[in-house]
Amino acid sequence: MSSRPPPRPDPTEDGLGEPADGLRERALAALRARRFDLAEEILSHEDPGPAALIENLRIYQAELEIQNEELAQSQHRIQEALDRFTSFFNTLPIAELVIDPQGLIQEANPAAQRLFHLRGAHFHQHFFARLIAESDRETVIDVWSGLAENSSTVIPEVRFRSRSDEDFIGDLHIAQIPSLDQGARRYVCAIIDRTEAVRQRQRLRETSERLDYLAHHDALTGLPNRTYFQERLEQCLQRARRYRRQFALLFLDLDRFKEVNDTLGHHVGDALLCRVAEVLSAQIRTVDTIARLGGDEFVVILEDIPAPRFVAHFVDRVMEEFDRPFQVEGREFFVTVSIGISLYPSDGREFETLVRHADIAMYQAKKAGRNGFSFFEPTMSEGAAERLRLEHDLRLALQRDEFILYYQPQVDLTTGELIGVEALCRWRHPQLGLLSPTLFIPMAEQLGLIDTLGLKVLELGCRQIVDWDAAGLHVPRLAVNLSVRELERSQLPGRIAAILERTGMDPARLELEVTESKLMRHAEMAIHALNAMRALGVTLAIDDFGTGYSSLSYLKRLPLNRLKIDRSFVKGLTQDVNDDAIARAIIALARALGLEVLAEGIEAREQADFLFREGCIEGQGYLYDRPLTPEELVVNWLEPSE
Numbered sequence: 001m002s003s004r005p006p007p008r009p010d011p012t013e014d015g016l017g018e019p020a021d022g023l024r025e026r027a028l029a030a031l032r033a034r035r036f037d038l039a040e041e042i043l044s045h046e047d048p049g050p051a052a053l054i055e056n057l058r059i060y061q062a063e064l065e066i067q068n069e070e071l072a073q074s075q076h077r078i079q080e081a082l083d084r085f086t087s088f089f090n091t092l093p094i095a096e097l098v099i100d101p102q103g104l105i106q107e108a109n110p111a112a113q114r115l116f117h118l119r120g121a122h123f124h125q126h127f128f129a130r131l132i133a134e135s136d137r138e139t140v141i142d143v144w145s146g147l148a149e150n151s152s153t154v155i156p157e158v159r160f161r162s163r164s165d166e167d168f169i170g171d172l173h174i175a176q177i178p179s180l181d182q183g184a185r186r187y188v189c190a191i192i193d194r195t196e197a198v199r200q201r202q203r204l205r206e207t208s209e210r211l212d213y214l215a216h217h218d219a220l221t222g223l224p225n226r227t228y229f230q231e232r233l234e235q236c237l238q239r240a241r242r243y244r245r246q247f248a249l250l251f252l253d254l255d256r257f258k259e260v261n262d263t264l265g266h267h268v269g270d271a272l273l274c275r276v277a278e279v280l281s282a283q284i285r286t287v288d289t290i291a292r293l294g295g296d297e298f299v300v301i302l303e304d305i306p307a308p309r310f311v312a313h314f315v316d317r318v319m320e321e322f323d324r325p326f327q328v329e330g331r332e333f334f335v336t337v338s339i340g341i342s343l344y345p346s347d348g349r350e351f352e353t354l355v356r357h358a359d360i361a362m363y364q365a366k367k368a369g370r371n372g373f374s375f376f377e378p379t380m381s382e383g384a385a386e387r388l389r390l391e392h393d394l395r396l397a398l399q400r401d402e403f404i405l406y407y408q409p410q411v412d413l414t415t416g417e418l419i420g421v422e423a424l425c426r427w428r429h430p431q432l433g434l435l436s437p438t439l440f441i442p443m444a445e446q447l448g449l450i451d452t453l454g455l456k457v458l459e460l461g462c463r464q465i466v467d468w469d470a471a472g473l474h475v476p477r478l479a480v481n482l483s484v485r486e487l488e489r490s491q492l493p494g495r496i497a498a499i500l501e502r503t504g505m506d507p508a509r510l511e512l513e514v515t516e517s518k519l520m521r522h523a524e525m526a527i528h529a530l531n532a533m534r535a536l537g538v539t540l541a542i543d544d545f546g547t548g549y550s551s552l553s554y555l556k557r558l559p560l561n562r563l564k565i566d567r568s569f570v571k572g573l574t575q576d577v578n579d580d581a582i583a584r585a586i587i588a589l590a591r592a593l594g595l596e597v598l599a600e601g602i603e604a605r606e607q608a609d610f611l612f613r614e615g616c617i618e619g620q621g622y623l624y625d626r627p628l629t630p631e632e633l634v635v636n637w638l639e640p641s642e
């Protein structure tokens, strides 16, 4: 409450006479100017007669009244400030507490009550330290006791306890409230809730750790992946260089793992890979590294090895493990492994060299009959190394879908119209560019990859024809090459049927070509396999006819539809009488056997005319077009020209 000062009495109105001349005015003037000391001095210099005394008292009274008025004004200002502070304190969204020198809470604003789930009464005489989680209590007390006079500090991310027993995290701001009374220091604490920000940061950290883990680990086995392996190998190289140590790099590749996948399904293959990862991990020391590079390829870095003998012992232990069956999904599997080893520094001082040499050594182990190991030897020729490299890439190419099809038109020699296309496979190698099938088909046959590759080609081709059909572009027939190796598989007809089913391709429009020479070497088996395929409704052709010394008795028994005259005979037509005679004989033979005949490798008009005259009405060759990309085929042959 503020009080108004009473009106000041006029000292001239009391009738007690005048003090000394001008004295009164001077004293009053000093009072009005708030110079109480001067007024007192003016008055004290005079002889204090009764009148002057009374006058002095009056003046003192006036002085008191002025002081009263000032006091009331300052009380008013203080009250206003107090009201303002109380209003701030109660409405601030930040928790505020006033703490006494003993650490007891004196006041807590509503925001603090909400934050701690406590009512105002609960705070009263509650030790502030009890609101802090035990883990952080000591730190806060230490900082607090070191707080300089009239200063403030912030302790970030203190863990507090709320009544609901849920910890929360907040920044604690502590300020000492200035006090006139030295003994009664008080503090005001503000707590800014950071729980959500901290949780978010934690979540972010966890997510980034998870991402980092995924980027460095193989999702199936949990082993380090290729990226992590590269980092570890780089680090290992640096240590080996600095401390002049040896280490070994081992490439491990499971033998015939693909067969497990193909026959028992990928889930069994995956489970087997996990078991292999466990078994290998159990064989290494903590300083070593094991990683899965993909597929059935593992790599081990044996760091700081005393001598190559040490590596041989490790390999022996691994081989012993592979002598035992692997238990997978309640079944037992025998799997073997081929291991290639390169040593630092004798087999290379650089990352790439060591990796390449371990890889070459691994393929050497495979070549030597699998289920074994091979240390890299410099005598392994560059040519052999290149070939091994390519073989390695071929396996990857199948996983990475690096194969594409070109299509060579087959035409009616009378009209020049499109009667079909031959699908010819190309390998789009990431470094070497487009590779010819003459390079990789024999390799795929040797490595046992031809089945997968053949089926891939077949599916790509069938899909393309069906897609063209859907786009209103008609290709009457698709010819696909089959390797004799593929014919050996009893599952082949079933797999072809599945592809026809999956793609919706009409079997009658699919022709499978098998090379004559290879077919005749396995004639009995081929008769059986080709019959099974004919039963699917597809047609069959003998490729490169004339080069394979076909036995007529077998030829009669093979369920064929077409003979393809090899381009080596077409080349010399009209120039070489022998070629003319052979071509004529093949056409007559086909006619006699009731087969169609198609000439391949037609490059000149005279060759086409000769063939047509002799009764061969189908052909393909550069005269008409080279093997084309699907887009080129559409433009050159399928889209009506304007």
Ligand SMILES: Nc1nc2c(ncn2[C@@H]2O[C@H](COP(=O)(O)O[C@H]3[C@@H](O)[C@H](n4cnc5c(=O)[nH]c(N)nc54)O[C@@H]3COP(=O)(O)O)[C@@H](O)[C@H]2O)c(=O)[nH]1
Residues within 6 Å of the ligand: 408, 422, 423, 424, 425, 426, 436, 437, 438, 441, 454, 457, 481, 482, 483, 543, 544, 567, 600, 601, 602, 603, 620, 621, 622, 623, 627
């Ligand atoms: N098992 C599989 N074999 C396949 C597959 N894709 C191709 N192949 C076989 O690879 C051999 C080489 O094929 P490519 O290099 O594609 O050569 C073909 C044509 O480009 C070539 N050709 C066609 N016309 C002419 C010509 O006028 N002159 C000339 N010099 N060459 C020409 O001939 C090859 C086609 O031959 P063919 O198959 O005998 O009809 C080849 O043996 C392919 O069969 C595959 O997916 N699987």
